Amino acid sequence: MSIVYLNGSYLPMAEAKISPMDRGFLFGDGIYEVVPSYGGEMVGFLPHIDRMNNGMADIGIKLSWSHDQWKLVCDTLIEKNGTGNLGLYLHVSRGADTKRFHACPEDIEPTVFAFAYEIPPAPVADKSKVMGYKVAIDHDLRWKRCHIKSTALLGNVLHFQHGYEQGTNETLLYNDKNELTEASACNAYIVKDGVVITPPLDNQILAGITRHILLDLLRKEGSIPVEERVVTMDEVFDADEVWVTSSSKEVVPVIEVDGKSINHGEIGNVWLAAQTVYTAGKLNY
Secondary structure, X not given: OOEEEEOXXXXXXXXXXXXXOEHHHHHOOEEEEEEEEEOOEEOOHHHHHHHHHHHHHHHOOOOOOOXXXXXXXXXXXXXXXXXXXXXXXXXXXXXXXXXXXXXXXOOOOOEEEEEEEEOOOOOOOOHHHOOOEEEEEEEOOOOOOOOOOEOOOHHHHHHHHHHHOOOOOEEEEEOOOOEEEEEOOOXXXXXXXXXXXXXXOOOOOOOOHHHHHHHHHHHHHOOOOEEEOOOEHHHHHXXXXXXXXXXXXXXXXXXXXXXXXXXXXXXXXHHHHHHHHHHHHHHHO
């Protein structure tokens, strides 16, 4: 049975209880992170916690935990849940009030919840072992603060469901200007003439940790040019390669967008080089 953390205690998941008046339950009023770990080694722990702290500051949740406190919780969950390949879900809601009221109360303690769950082995840079994604497309109808990693994910869920019902693996999103924003649960990229291109960070896009690590490593390694700029959907369909990234998936090649084959349905060479660079350096963050 999975052992979870809840407000200072480690206990079996079946015994973990929160109040039905918790604002995370009633309003989706909270911030979360997912940190992958392989054999006890976490990927991107520090930037994940930094982003969580930034998210809590953005919405006014006051939790003065240090990086060391979060690391102790993560390390303990890894130890208590078998070490292997684990995703660590970290969740902070504003806490439980005595009534349902939209305004944020000032005198309640945040709810801190975390659990570990099994994830696949770390991806490898091998064309024969990676599954190319087929993705749908959809008009991005989420709120205008997508840079906040809120637990209120209904917009993302509905966009993901749009693709799922079509038998695809993900859904690429575009704004009113027909510009690529991101995917329902991933950041998105195109490759053209050997250059990796991804939309710039703004309120339409989550500052993905895998995105941050990948771009930083590619720039340091130097052999693959990187651009952060507006990408139109016409460019997506004309791309040599398309990728999506997330902490649980790393760098995933896309072989089909809205029924149109990308790179003749083959995994690209730039993906192979980028995944190689990412695999070599990801544990340094």
